[in-house]
Amino acid sequence: MTKINTVTLTTAQAIIRWLANQYIEIDGAEMRLCGGGFGIFGHGNVTCLGEALNNVHAELPLYRGQNEQSMGFAAAGYAKQWLRQRFMFCTASAGPGTANLLTAAGLAHANRLPMLMLCGDTFITRLPDPVLQQMENYNDPTFGVNDAFKPVSRYWDRICHPAQVIQSLPAAIATMLDPADCGPAFIGLPQDVQGWTYDYPEKFFDKKVHRIRRQTPDSSEIRDAIEILRSAKRPMIIAGGGVQYSRAVDELTTFAHTHQIPVVETIAGRANMIATDPLNIGPIGVTGSNSANEIAQQADVILAVGTRLQDFTTGSWTAFDQDAQIIAINAARHDAGKHMSLPVVGDAKLSLQELSRSLSYSAPDGWVELAQQERSKWDAYVADNVSIGNRPNSYAQAIGVVNDLCDPRDRVVAAAGGLPAEVTANWRTLDIGTVDVEFGFSCMGYEIAGAWGARIAQTEQEPDKDTVTFCGDGSYMMLNSDIYSSVLSDKKLIVLVLDNGGFAVINKLQNNTGNDSFNNLLADCPTIPNAFGVDFVAHATSMGANAEKVSNPTELGDAFSRAKASDKTYVIVMDVDPYEGWTGEGHAWWEVGTPHITDNENVRQAHVDWESSRHKQRRGV
Numbered sequence: 001m002t003k004i005n006t007v008t009l010t011t012a013q014a015i016i017r018w019l020a021n022q023y024i025e026i027d028g029a030e031m032r033l034c035g036g037g038f039g040i041f042g043h044g045n046v047t048c049l050g051e052a053l054n055n056v057h058a059e060l061p062l063y064r065g066q067n068e069q070s071m072g073f074a075a076a077g078y079a080k081q082w083l084r085q086r087f088m089f090c091t092a093s094a095g096p097g098t099a100n101l102l103t104a105a106g107l108a109h110a111n112r113l114p115m116l117m118l119c120g121d122t123f124i125t126r127l128p129d130p131v132l133q134q135m136e137n138y139n140d141p142t143f144g145v146n147d148a149f150k151p152v153s154r155y156w157d158r159i160c161h162p163a164q165v166i167q168s169l170p171a172a173i174a175t176m177l178d179p180a181d182c183g184p185a186f187i188g189l190p191q192d193v194q195g196w197t198y199d200y201p202e203k204f205f206d207k208k209v210h211r212i213r214r215q216t217p218d219s220s221e222i223r224d225a226i227e228i229l230r231s232a233k234r235p236m237i238i239a240g241g242g243v244q245y246s247r248a249v250d251e252l253t254t255f256a257h258t259h260q261i262p263v264v265e266t267i268a269g270r271a272n273m274i275a276t277d278p279l280n281i282g283p284i285g286v287t288g289s290n291s292a293n294e295i296a297q298q299a300d301v302i303l304a305v306g307t308r309l310q311d312f313t314t315g316s317w318t319a320f321d322q323d324a325q326i327i328a329i330n331a332a333r334h335d336a337g338k339h340m341s342l343p344v345v346g347d348a349k350l351s352l353q354e355l356s357r358s359l360s361y362s363a364p365d366g367w368v369e370l371a372q373q374e375r376s377k378w379d380a381y382v383a384d385n386v387s388i389g390n391r392p393n394s395y396a397q398a399i400g401v402v403n404d405l406c407d408p409r410d411r412v413v414a415a416a417g418g419l420p421a422e423v424t425a426n427w428r429t430l431d432i433g434t435v436d437v438e439f440g441f442s443c444m445g446y447e448i449a450g451a452w453g454a455r456i457a458q459t460e461q462e463p464d465k466d467t468v469t470f471c472g473d474g475s476y477m478m479l480n481s482d483i484y485s486s487v488l489s490d491k492k493l494i495v496l497v498l499d500n501g502g503f504a505v506i507n508k509l510q511n512n513t514g515n516d517s518f519n520n521l522l523a524d525c526p527t528i529p530n531a532f533g534v535d536f537v538a539h540a541t542s543m544g545a546n547a548e549k550v551s552n553p554t555e556l557g558d559a560f561s562r563a564k565a566s567d568k569t570y571v572i573v574m575d576v577d578p579y580e581g582w583t584g585e586g587h588a589w590w591e592v593g594t595p596h597i598t599d600n601e602n603v604r605q606a607h608v609d610w611e612s613s614r615h616k617q618r619r620g621v
Contacts, residue, residue, distance in 0.1 A: 006199035011162040011189070012048040013055075014200050015118065018169050019089070020059045023209045024177075026085050033173070033210055034116070035078060035086050035457065036061035038071035042093025043132065044120020048194035049091055063456070063489055066481035068092045070449035072104020074482065075115040077446070077453030079108075080436050081411065081461070084245050085212065087114040087176055088453070094120035094191065095133025099145050103443065105152040108184040111241075111268070111440035112308075112332075114176035115184040117153075121146050124160050124190040131191075146188040154183030159190065162198035177212050179245065179331035179347065214246075215331055217346030217354055225303075225327045225344050226359050232301035234367050235261045238284060238313065241268030242306020242330060246348035249432050252305065253277070255352045260363045261303070262371035264292035266313045267424050269306070271435040275428035279368075281375045285319060286312045286590040287421035287439075290381070291374035293588050296320055298370075304328045306348045308335045312439060315588030318616040339618060381585055382426050388553045393574060394581025395422040395470075397553040398498055402468060403428055405560050409462055411436065411454055413469040415446035418505035418582065419498070423470060425583045445479030447471040448495060452482040455491040466494055466564060473499040476536065480543075486569045487544035494563045495545075495571045496556075497536050504578035513594050514606030521578055540571035547571040589613040 009017065022033040039062045041050050053062055065071035068090070075088040092098045098119040108115040122134050122144060130136050137143040150156050155175040157168045172185035229235060243252050249272055256263050256279045264284040265272055273280040282289030284296055296302075296319045304326055307313060314320070317339065328341035329351045336343035344351050386400025399422055406412070408430035414423040415438040423437055436454060438446045451469035458467055476497050486493045502521035510520060517524040522531040540547035546566050550556045556574055563570035591614075594607040 005202045007202050007205070008197050008199050010048060010052065010195050010197055011159060011165060012052040012194045014162065014165055014198070015169065016049070016052040016056055016060065017205050018165070020056050021205050021207050022173060023207060024085060025209055025211050030209055031086070032059070033086060034060060035082070035088050035460070036063065037089040037091060038063045038065045038074055039091040040065055040068055040071065040093070040097060042097050042120065044094030044097065044191055045091050045118070045189070045194075046093070048191070049118060049189065053091075063485070066485055067479065068097050068100035069103050070445065070479050070482050070485075072101050072115060072117075073107065073443070073446045073449035073479075074453030074456070076104065076108050076111065076113045076438075077413070077436065077450030078457045079113045079115060080111075080450075081454040081457035083247065083433070084112075084114055084182055086457070087116060089116040089118055091118045092120065094122060095135075095145060099148070102148060102152065105149055105184045105186065107438070107441040107443045107446065109152045109154065111438065112182045113184070114182055116172060116176065117149070117184060117186045119146060119186065119188055121158060121188040121190040123192045125192055146186070149186040152184070153186040154181055155185040157186070158188035159193055162193065162196050166200070166204055173210070177210055179213060179215065180333065214347040214350055215345070217329070217344050217351045221342070221344045222351070222354050222358070224342055225355060228301055228325055228327060228342060229303070229355070229359055230361050232361075233364060234295070234299050235301045235303065235363050236295055236299035237261050237263045238266060238302060238304040238307055239263050239269045239272040240266045240305060240307025240313075243269060243272050243348055244433055246306060246331070248306070248347075248349035248352060251349050251352040255356045258356055259359060259361050260368050262295055262363075262368060264288075264296065266307050266310070267420065267437050267439040270424060270427070270437055271429045271431070271433050273429065274431065278372060281371045282378050283424045283586075284313060285315055286588050287424045287586070288588060289378045289425060289586040291371070291378035293319060293586065294374045295371045299324055302326045304330075304341065305352065306330060309338050310440070311590065316591035317618040318589045318613060320618060322616075322618060378586070382428070385583055386426055392577035392580045393552060394576055395419060395498055396426045396581065396583055398496060398556060398574060398576070399423055399426045399470070401553050401557045402496065402560060403430075405557060405564070406430070406468060407465055409434060409465045411458055411465070411467045413447060413451040413454060413467065414438070415450065416442050416444040416475055417472040417503065418508070419470045419472055421505075422583055425586045444475045447475050448480055448493070449482045451493050451495075452486050452491060455486065455493055456489070459491060466492070468494045468496065470496050470498065472504075473497060473501070473534070473536070474503045477534065480539070483540055483545050483569055483571065484543035490568070492567065493569045494560070495540070495569065497571060497573045498576045499533065499536065499573060500576045500578040501533065502578070507578065508582065509592070512606070513592065513610065514600060514602035514604070536571065536573045545569040545571050547573070549573040589616065591617075
């Protein structure tokens with residue numbers, strides 16, 4: 001019998017050594033699968049995992065975050081920039097350090113993004129129990145804070161013996177690289193087990209080159225899809241984020257032009273096509289465009305590619321005709337079968353190629369012309385909406401200024417509040433894959449942290465381009481510390497802080513449903529007797545950034561040019577009106593819970609008005 005060569009390592013050392021030897025092939029080149037990590041050390045991860053990481057900081061650089069939640073957001077931004085082909089890990093101490101990652105895990109799960117969490121846990125022996133920061137469950141001693149990650153992780157494990165990593169680590173990686181099951185992986189590391197040793201087979205640490213699987217679609221599903229497409233009189237393509245993750249942008253464009261089918265984009269699918277493509281009819285849904293929503297209402301066949309058909313895309317399932325047939329191409333079976341869709345379970349690139357190969361079809365000229373006319377009208381509306389005139393400062397104006405001045409390959413980031421809607425509606429895509437509007441979880445605080453992670457990835461790809469993030473004052477106040485992180489790590493950001501005095505977009509929803517302004521804008525909070533604005537310039541400057549405040553969009557343009565020329569993070573602040581200047585067109589119905597009974601006549605009437613559109617809602621599964 002051949003003797004197995006072994007090496008004695010701690011659990012922590014084995015994990016890090018194994019990670020450092022995982023590679024991926026991207027466009028014919030090999031690079032490390034894990035780009036490094038984000039870490040805040042505490043008693044649950046510093047003594048063992050910290051010791052192991054210190055020995056490989058050149059191979060797996062560890063970025064010191066300021067908050068565990070923002071570290072997770074940064075890891076998500078990194079994974080998005082790399083189109084899910086590479087990931088970062090996050091390490092946090094036991095207790096509150098790990099608990100702070102929970103929201104970030106939810107964001108990565110909702111957006112189907114790879115992120116590895118290596119988190120401290122209590123002692124497996126339980127000899128010192130209860131320990132500092134331990135949550136005691138009286139009836140189940142195995143149940144703790146780390147179990148809260150099970151609903152928001154695609155893969156979850158707790159390492160109770162050093163040998164378990166031989167099985168657990170490959171399983172975690174396989175999950176994160178699976179197009180159908182991609183998402184965050186959580187590995188709990190009890191503090192004693194991290195330091196325990198085991199004689200690991202040396203072969204376990206051999207260099208491994210990964211390739212992301214492309215699932216071939218079933219031939220019968222392709223045949224069924226072709227039959228439906230051939231009968232279409234008013235076909236439409238919905239292009240989602242999965243188009244980019246599949247690297248199928250060229251196939252999407254070729255398919256659309258070959259068969260002359262109009263394309264609309266989801267929020268995650270923004271920048272699948274450039275704005276000037278004649279078949280790009282605009283963004284669809286609640287925060288979409290009149291052009292996309294108009295043809296969606298009339299389409300009889302809808303080819304949904306790489307989208308999970310979230311309610312902002314579907315207008316809570318009122319955006320489409322009741323009788324429209326949906327064909328859903330998706331690597332995930334769960335997404336491909338939604339709302340009685342005809343599923344094509346497979347990779348977007350391969351599926352579009354296979355469909356086009358056997359499809360002899362072109363949409364009627366009149367349908368394409370109608371779609372393009374609608375897009376021309378929408379372009380005219382956007383041009384007026386972003387124009388600088390005799391009206392209050394608005395999000396749209398700021399977006400227009402940046403759009404005109406940025407490099408086509410600059411990356412644009414937005415996440416929560418009113419800016420995702422405003423960027424989605426008003427941004428004219430200059431180049432493919434340059435827009436990240438995080439609306440899967442719509443998570444406040446992602447704007448700066450996610451941009452930092454994206455910038456780390458961007459410097460590995462296109463270091464001469466910029467990452468530009470649009471951030472409201474509410475999100476800035478919630479999570480701004482990665483301005484400091486970006487300066488410390490020499491990862492320049494351009495941060496646009498658009499200050500409307502509170503949570504103005506939720507105030508707008510509050511007003512639109514008949515309610516009075518309450519507890520959203522600072523001026524409308526009964527518990528705030530003397531509201532005042534934050535000096536964001538002074539605050540950003542104190543964290544080492546360059547910063548200035550401008551009075552209007554014209555000054556914003558000059559400041560943006562200075563920001564482009566800066567060698568470090570640059571923050572530009574501009575006040576915007578909380579009531580005027582919102583993009584008033586391009587919306588679809590969105591289901592929100594309104595009171596069925598109330599003493600407020602305005603609320604009662606708003607409920608009646610809201611419910612009057614429910615009859616358009618498709619009934620499906």
